Amino acid sequence: xxxxxxxxxxxxxxxxxxxxxxxxxxxxxxxxxxxxxxxxxxxxxxxxxxxxxxxxxxxxxxxxxxxxxxxxxxxxxxxxxxxxxxxxxxxxxxxxxxxxxxxxxxxxxxxxxxxxxxxxxxxxxxxxxxxxxxxxxxxxxxxxxxxxxxxxxxxxxxxxxxxxxxxxxxxxxxxxxxxxxxxxxxxxxxxxxxxxxxxxxxxxxxxxxxxxxxxxxxxxxxxxxxxxxxxxxxxxxxxxxxxxxxxxxxxxxxxxxxxxxxxxxxxxxxxxxxxxxxxxxxxxxxxxxxxxxxxxxxxxxxxxxxxxxxx
Amino acid sequence: xxxxxxxxxxxxxxxxxxxxxxxxxxxxxxxxxxxxxxxxxxxxxxxxxxxxxxxxxxxxxxxxxxxxxxxxxxxxxxxxxxxxxxxxxxxxxxxxxxxxxxxxxxxxxxxxxxxxxxxxxxxxxxxxxxxxxxxxxxxxxxxxxxxxxxxxxxxxxxxxxxxxxxxxxxxxxxxxxxxxxxxxxxxxxxxxxxxxxxxxxxxxxxxxxxxxxxxxxxxxxxxxxxxxxxxxxxxxxxxxxxxxxxxxxxxxxxxxxxxxxxxxxxxxxxxxxxxxxxxxxxxxxxxxxxxxxxxxxxxxxxxxxxxxxxxxxxxxxxxxxxxxxxxxxxxxxxxxxxxxxxxxxxxxxxxxxxxxxxxxxxxxxxxxxxxxxxxxxxxxxxxxxxxxxxxxxxxxxxxxxxxxxxxxxxxxx
Numbered sequence: 001x002x003x004x005x006x007x008x009x010x011x012x013x014x015x016x017x018x019x020x021x022x023x024x025x026x027x028x029x030x031x032x033x034x035x036x037x038x039x040x041x042x043x044x045x046x047x048x049x050x051x052x053x054x055x056x057x058x059x060x061x062x063x064x065x066x067x068x069x070x071x072x073x074x075x076x077x078x079x080x081x082x083x084x085x086x087x088x089x090x091x092x093x094x095x096x097x098x099x100x101x102x103x104x105x106x107x108x109x110x111x112x113x114x115x116x117x118x119x120x121x122x123x124x125x126x127x128x129x130x131x132x133x134x135x136x137x138x139x140x141x142x143x144x145x146x147x148x149x150x151x152x153x154x155x156x157x158x159x160x161x162x163x164x165x166x167x168x169x170x171x172x173x174x175x176x177x178x179x180x181x182x183x184x185x186x187x188x189x190x191x192x193x194x195x196x197x198x199x200x201x202x203x204x205x206x207x208x209x210x211x212x213x214x215x216x217x218x219x220x221x222x223x224x225x226x227x228x229x230x231x232x233x234x235x236x237x238x239x240x241x242x243x244x245x246x247x248x249x250x251x252x253x254x255x256x257x258x259x260x261x262x263x264x265x266x267x268x269x270x271x272x273x274x275x276x277x278x279x280x281x282x283x284x285x286x287x288x289x290x291x292x293x294x295x296x297x298x299x300x301x302x303x304x305x306x307x308x309x310x311x
Numbered sequence: 312x313x314x315x316x317x318x319x320x321x322x323x324x325x326x327x328x329x330x331x332x333x334x335x336x337x338x339x340x341x342x343x344x345x346x347x348x349x350x351x352x353x354x355x356x357x358x359x360x361x362x363x364x365x366x367x368x369x370x371x372x373x374x375x376x377x378x379x380x381x382x383x384x385x386x387x388x389x390x391x392x393x394x395x396x397x398x399x400x401x402x403x404x405x406x407x408x409x410x411x412x413x414x415x416x417x418x419x420x421x422x423x424x425x426x427x428x429x430x431x432x433x434x435x436x437x438x439x440x441x442x443x444x445x446x447x448x449x450x451x452x453x454x455x456x457x458x459x460x461x462x463x464x465x466x467x468x469x470x471x472x473x474x475x476x477x478x479x480x481x482x483x484x485x486x487x488x489x490x491x492x493x494x495x496x497x498x499x500x501x502x503x504x505x506x507x508x509x510x511x512x513x514x515x516x517x518x519x520x521x522x523x524x525x526x527x528x529x530x531x532x533x534x535x536x537x538x539x540x541x542x543x544x545x546x547x548x549x550x551x552x553x554x555x556x557x558x559x560x561x562x563x564x565x566x567x568x569x570x571x572x573x574x575x576x577x578x579x580x581x582x583x584x585x586x587x588x589x590x591x592x593x594x595x596x597x598x599x600x601x602x603x604x605x606x607x608x609x610x611x612x613x614x615x616x617x618x619x620x621x622x623x624x625x626x627x628x629x630x631x632x633x634x635x636x637x638x639x640x641x642x643x644x645x646x647x648x649x650x651x652x653x654x655x656x657x658x659x660x661x662x663x664x665x666x667x668x669x670x671x672x673x674x675x676x677x678x679x680x681x682x683x684x685x686x687x688x689x690x691x692x693x694x695x696x697x698x699x700x701x702x703x704x705x706x707x708x709x710x711x712x713x714x715x716x717x718x719x720x721x722x723x724x
Contacts, residue, residue, distance in 0.1 A: 063533050063706070080537070088534035092706075094527030098325055110317055111535045155531070 012075045014163045014194035020069030029055040031218045037194045044205035045198040047215035053198040084113045087161035091168045097141035112159040126154040167198045202298040222304050237293040238266040244285030253277045314536045318544025326552040362389040367419035370394035379447035501666045512553040513604030520612035529705045538702040589669050599686040600662035610697025613704030631659035646671035658689035
């Protein structure tokens with residue numbers, strides 16, 4: 001074994017927003033928001049409708065300019081040329097309805113700097129990968145919404161961008177196609193691409209993202225690595241599968257519970273001892289499963305936003 | 312520039328392949344030809360195949376009138392004579408009209424110094440027939456009066472021999488044949504082509520903006536292309552469609568003009584004279600007119616959410632075009648009046664009114680230069696305003712923008 005150790009190269013963030021703000025007349029869309037996305041990671045931009053997610057993304061890719069703050073992309077101050085290395089799938093997305101699928105993909109590929117032959121070859125490969133090759137000579141308006149979404153997905157990725165920005169990418173997709181596209185994104189992440197997700201679907205973010213930023217009314221209210229964010233919150237939820245006497249659900253450690261036949265979902269009081277509850281439960285009923293769970297992202301979101309509203 | 316051309320190419324191909332392009336390319340010349348034919352044919356073949364009766368107390372006058380009416384070979388009118396006619400015959404002629412045996416009759420009452428002539432017809436408002444009868448009656452009357460003054464019939468024929476006036480127009484140091492009728496048709500044709508193209512393609516740009524807005528493609532595009540490049544590509548692409556269509560029409564027109572049918576219609580009529588300078592200027596006015604109107608429509612469309620909303624604005628935007636048309640006859644008659652000069656300087660009306668002035672009398676070079684300069688300046692201003700409204704408007708969905716909102720958009724960077 002070699003004794004020499006090589007320090008891992010420090011990777012510059014693919015994109016960094018530094019205290020950006022944007023207002024429209026009297027409405028503040030985004031206020032002092034900072035975030036950064038590293039290569040080979042998936043980043044979740046979370047928030048309810050109207051919280052400022054789309055405004056943030058539009059400033060990130062130069063569709064609108066921030067009133068203050070700065071955007072750095074690929075290590076340099078934002079410049080339009082950088083967009084050749086970005087794939088953007090907006091929430092309000094569409095296609096030219098009268099164009100044939102392949103024609104449309106080649107056109108969009110060319111706009112992103114690809115040569116027509118290369119664009120055609122890549123479009124063909126992607127159509128094959130996402131199982132829509134049969135539709136490639138059809139007009140877009142003849143396709144189902146799900147099929148059109150796959151084409152938009154291909155149009156976003158076919159120029160092999162280093163930064164992929166997706167606003168609600170899975171909305172309207174069936175579970176099979178959602179899974180297909182999620183797998184594709186995971187492969188891209190493994191290949192070193194940086195991916196930004198904007199969504200209000202917490203379950204998807206929880207499953208896919210390495211880091212998150214939670215926006216509420218234009219402010220970042222919670223941000224950091226997924227594990228680190230979750231570790232800030234106590235494991236105060238218990239799921240018990242049991243058979244027998246249910247009176248253990250009256251235990252003083254329990255704040256609230258939902259009892260379905262044979263499964264109880266319990267919320268503990270802050271700092272309550274779960275082990276005491278386990279002991280009490282085993283004395284009264286047969287326990288098949290006792291799991292102390294960390295709060296879901298959705299709960300963290302509701303708690304955080306709730307705190308901000310209360311504050 | 313590469314992206315502008317890519318967008319222009321896409322826009323061009325989509326429009327050219329569309330059904331609307333094919334339909335309008337065929338339908339517009341057909342409608343135009345129909346209008347022209349409707350204007351030319353009745354005057355050429357007045358009363359074709361009509362059967363009329365000349366009823367007079369004086370058989371000689373009736374015969375003379377019949378000869379005059381029959382002299383019009385194109386009309387092919389059948390003229391019967393009823394002379395000497397008595398008042399009771401008028402009832403009989405009415406009965407013949409009821410039975411549709413005759414189309415009308417000329418009743419000539421020679422009592423007194425001046426004969427009273429009445430033309431009774433089954434159809435009202437037949438102006439061309441009225442005019443031809445009027446001319447024939449007066450000609451016959453002059454001949455009769457001369458004969459009554461003992462002038463020999465050969466001298467009468469010589470004295471009343473008609474002369475055709477040949478009209479020439481003097482331009483660029485030479486005289487060329489021209490006629491008021493051909494000038495009128497040419498001016499009308501050019502104005503129709505310009506008006507139709509400018510308004511139609513301007514609206515097409517607006518419609519294309521709305522379609523992209525409805526399909527939500529804008530944000531996808533804006534992540535790669537600048538809004539101004541998108542607008543420029545669209546204007547170039549649809550403008551090229553317009554040029555293609557006009558080129559097809561001109562080619563078709565050229566083929567038709569040399570065809571036997573049109574030759575026979577236009578027989579004897581002087582062809583309008585157009586110089587190459589006028590053709591170049593007309594093309595320039597088309598391009599500038601299109602740029603002005605389409606830029607305006609693009610900005611307008613960006614503030615609308617549906618094609619229906621855009622349609623509501625369209626008549627307002629087209630007012631100057633129709634105003635120009637309304638001034639057609641005035642400008643042809645008074646090409647150098649202050650009003651003709653003013654409307655040909657005002658950018659929204661300049662392209663069409665200048666086309667009228669070209670056909671009437673070629674305007675001084677400084678007026679053309681000033682009018683072109685003002686058009687370029689106005690295009691620059693409208694482009695500046697429209698591109699700012701367009702940039703913000705295309706990302707606004709769900710409601711029509713108000714004027715204060717549009718003013719705010721102008722300030723956004």
